[in-house]
Amino acid sequence: MSDASDEAHPIGLKIRNGSKIYPGTQALKDVDFDLRMGAVNVLVGENGAGKSTLMKVIAGVEQLNGGTIELDGVEVTFADKSDAAKHGVGIVFQELNLFPNLTVAENIFVGHEKTRGGIHIDRRAQRAAAAALMKRLEQDIDPNAPLGNLRIGQQQIVEIAKALAENARILILDEPTSALSATEVEVLFRVINDLKKQGVGIVYISHRLEELIRIGDYITVLRDGAITGSRSMQGVDIPWIVANMIGSASKDFPKTVGHDMGGEVFRVENICLPSPAGGYAVDHMSLSVREGEIVGLYGLMGAGRSELLECIMAQHPNSSGQLFISGKPLKERSVAGRIRRGLALIPEDRKRDGLVQIMTIRENLTLSSLADFTRGFHLSLKAEATKAAEFVKRMAIKIASLEHPVSSLSGGNQQKVVIGKALMTRPKILLMDEPSRGIDIGAKAEIFRTMRKLAADGLGILFVTSDLEEVLALSDRILVMANGRLTGQFPAGASAADVVSAATPNLNKVELS
Amino acid sequence: MSSTDAAGNVKTVIGGHRSRTSALLLLLHMRTFVALILVFTFFAIAAPNFLTMGNMLIISKHVALNALLAIGMTFVIIAGGIDLSVGSIVGLCAMVAGYLVLYGIDLGFLGLAYSIQFNTIEICMIVLVVGIFIGWINGLLITKLNVAPFIATLGTLYVARGAALLFSEGRTFPNLAGNPEYGSDTFRIIGSGTLLGLPVSVWIMVAVALIAAYLATRTPLGRHIYAVGGNERGAALSGVRVDRIKLFVYMFSGLCAAFVGLIISSQLQASHPATGETFELNAIAAAVLGGTSMSGGRGRIAGTIVGAFVIGILADGLIMMGVSSFWQTVIKGLVIIAAVVVDQVQQKLQARVVLQQNAN
Numbered sequence: 080m081s082d083a084s085d086e087a088h089p090i091g092l093k094i095r096n097g098s099k100i101y102p103g104t105q106a107l108k109d110v111d112f113d114l115r116m117g118a119v120n121v122l123v124g125e126n127g128a129g130k131s132t133l134m135k136v137i138a139g140v141e142q143l144n145g146g147t148i149e150l151d152g153v154e155v156t157f158a159d160k161s162d163a164a165k166h167g168v169g170i171v172f173q174e175l176n177l178f179p180n181l182t183v184a185e186n187i188f189v190g191h192e193k194t195r196g197g198i199h200i201d202r203r204a205q206r207a208a209a210a211a212l213m214k215r216l217e218q219d220i221d222p223n224a225p226l227g228n229l230r231i232g233q234q235q236i237v238e239i240a241k242a243l244a245e246n247a248r249i250l251i252l253d254e255p256t257s258a259l260s261a262t263e264v265e266v267l268f269r270v271i272n273d274l275k276k277q278g279v280g281i282v283y284i285s286h287r288l289e290e291l292i293r294i295g296d297y298i299t300v301l302r303d304g305a306i307t308g309s310r311s312m313q314g315v316d317i318p319w320i321v322a323n324m325i326g327s328a329s330k331d332f333p334k335t336v337g338h339d340m341g342g343e344v345f346r347v348e349n350i351c352l353p354s355p356a357g358g359y360a361v362d363h364m365s366l367s368v369r370e371g372e373i374v375g376l377y378g379l380m381g382a383g384r385s386e387l388l389e390c391i392m393a394q395h396p397n398s399s400g401q402l403f404i405s406g407k408p409l410k411e412r413s414v415a416g417r418i419r420r421g422l423a424l425i426p427e428d429r430k431r432d433g434l435v436q437i438m439t440i441r442e443n444l445t446l447s448s449l450a451d452f453t454r455g456f457h458l459s460l461k462a463e464a465t466k467a468a469e470f471v472k473r474m475a476i477k478i479a480s481l482e483h484p485v486s487s488l489s490g491g492n493q494q495k496v497v498i499g500k501a502l503m504t505r506p507k508i509l510l511m512d513e514p515s516r517g518i519d520i521g522a523k524a525e526i527f528r529t530m531r532k533l534a535a536d537g538l539g540i541l542f543v544t545s546d547l548e549e550v551l552a553l554s555d556r557i558l559v560m561a562n563g564r565l566t567g568q569f570p571a572g573a574s575a576a577d578v579v580s581a582a583t584p585n586l587n588k589v590e591l592s
Numbered sequence: 593m594s595s596t597d598a599a600g601n602v603k604t605v606i607g608g609h610r611s612r613t614s615a616l617l618l619l620l621h622m623r624t625f626v627a628l629i630l631v632f633t634f635f636a637i638a639a640p641n642f643l644t645m646g647n648m649l650i651i652s653k654h655v656a657l658n659a660l661l662a663i664g665m666t667f668v669i670i671a672g673g674i675d676l677s678v679g680s681i682v683g684l685c686a687m688v689a690g691y692l693v694l695y696g697i698d699l700g701f702l703g704l705a706y707s708i709q710f711n712t713i714e715i716c717m718i719v720l721v722v723g724i725f726i727g728w729i730n731g732l733l734i735t736k737l738n739v740a741p742f743i744a745t746l747g748t749l750y751v752a753r754g755a756a757l758l759f760s761e762g763r764t765f766p767n768l769a770g771n772p773e774y775g776s777d778t779f780r781i782i783g784s785g786t787l788l789g790l791p792v793s794v795w796i797m798v799a800v801a802l803i804a805a806y807l808a809t810r811t812p813l814g815r816h817i818y819a820v821g822g823n824e825r826g827a828a829l830s831g832v833r834v835d836r837i838k839l840f841v842y843m844f845s846g847l848c849a850a851f852v853g854l855i856i857s858s859q860l861q862a863s864h865p866a867t868g869e870t871f872e873l874n875a876i877a878a879a880v881l882g883g884t885s886m887s888g889g890r891g892r893i894a895g896t897i898v899g900a901f902v903i904g905i906l907a908d909g910l911i912m913m914g915v916s917s918f919w920q921t922v923i924k925g926l927v928i929i930a931a932v933v934v935d936q937v938q939q940k941l942q943a944r945v946v947l948q949q950n951a952n
Contacts, residue, residue, distance in 0.1 A: 392829065415831035424829060432829050435822035437889045446819055447830045449812035456811050487943070500830065 088115035097146035116280040121295035138170035139163025169242025179227030184209035232263030341370030350400035362563035375554030383563035421507035491522025511542035620938040635909035655904035656797035662878035664845030672821035672888030673741035680752035682868030685853025690765030690863025711775030727846025731839035783859030821888030
């Protein structure tokens, strides 16, 4: 079997014993990876499993600490991304790196413009080359059109054209379909098939398992930085992928503490948020949380989970729907008012939304509850510091001094500060958006234990995650969202495959169109 | 383990220089104050008559004006904005004050044959309200209509200056002696009176500075101003009412400018519509010199006051030494640039020290 595949799809790039160490974590452990040309090499794994790291290593963005990369049998090292591009490796990031104010042709050649004499940009040559690329990709996109006027799917094609313009023989696509409509996905798949026929080796990363099975020729599964399964796609099904992604030995998740749940503490009804792309980003969502209950909201990127939490936290003035806390309607339209009524949000992006980086640890901890230390106008710094110190102890935050800037802390400790800030407002419901993102395993386990303890104390927790293992292990009840809608509801102990298929309901639609 | 290795390395590198690092850090932290002592000593030696009581009073009167504007500016900049309109608000408020002293409000437009006259207190109140009102307009443009602070206050810079010119059709209101009959003859006290040997204008500056420093450090309002400038989205999600905070800082800045307008028209006993031109730049300079970060979230009122003194002493001292005004301008620019460069150095050093302490 291996002989046959070697002939049809020769190995273009080979990694042997690849390892990559970041401060505190090992992102890749002795990875052996074969990238086959003229085929789609699918890479799958949970968040933090090492997919992005592996992909960045191939694209020259990151360098291995140990191990080798061979390109066409010759050992190479990529100094940076442009070095890798010279060797024919192109990458399309999930976040498109394009300029909406420039034309399609200008975008394709940005950074390596076609020039006369090194100064004058040869627009005509660029336009011609861009038109040729569009023809190769069988796209009807005008090279002179401003990029901002294109649909997101077309922009992605432009990004691919950009890589091809640098003669990419290896093309890495990171979650290329997360922002695409079903028809746009079809177009992308056709383009991928054409590229395959032209001998391009494609690395394809996605969370959408059905999509992987459909488009992939070879599959590699990563877990905790190690490869747990690697084979030809023939005969692969979702249970096989899930088993390799999650493994049998579960991580250190705290066991559910037996405790009684109280009555319903929080309910949302018919939350709708119109999407700028048309339709709804959040489509008539209703759910409820009981006292002491941890509800896990699972969904893929772009399913509308974060948007739902933002609607609940009054971030979208044009959203609609009703909220109830302990049965009483929540009419407050301001964040401050909602915090007062007992809501608290742990945002997904700690740096951007959760903390004021240049303020001290104390100031960040107390930012939402300053009123507690204020009489009239006067803020008692002493009472504030006492309370902050109490929460540092309670949350076991590792700090040298309360007066250091919060930016000096590690990710896990920063997250604890964010949680501490939320808890200081004495909430009844805690909304957590990806609470374990970007923190190391030890801190993760601690955060999970904290969540369990808070629930045992009667707090209702609604947490959003795209980590399958996390949602299965932590939730008392699992809700699944896709395309802004609630697509599944499972009790604790549900099977991974059920949850995953509820999260990807549009597979059939893709095949129909 | 690699992490202990890294920590160990850091320790060995910095450990030997630790006391020197922290001394340097302290010096950098106090840099505006150090600069103040330096310029003061320099002129005390180099400029004759610099150290006389009379000269000190003159300098303090000059500094009070810039410091008042700079206090308001500091709040605005800490909150992540900028207020270019303060100079024009000074001009407009001076004209309003002059008009009220001279004419009161003529009720002719209501068909009534008399005018309302005001005493000094009433005139002050009206002028301060005018300043606050323009600040409120700035705040509304920035919060409700999403105009960038630079543009919004650039607009009001022109509008307020134009309004000041329209008030007198470009002329000066002379002889603002006031009228004992209306109780406005005390108007001159604001600019030229003294209390316990210090000019009233200096007392106003001190009072505003103390209130501002209290607001900044000991009230939730002050904390929220820093939070909005440090991370607006993060502050909003923490329940800070961002729009209200922004409205406040621009209104406060307008209030400070109105004080300056009052003081100047009273000092000169006349109102000229060009009063306050380019004052906004001096105010920004004092704030920056005092350690206020233009990217928001960082700054102290005390620093700003010291910054205003450095600029004021530099300007007056150079005049006394007979340095050409062209050179004065160059030197002022160099001092501002040096202040920001030193600020960057301090930031880097501070971050390194904190990292090291965490590693221990």
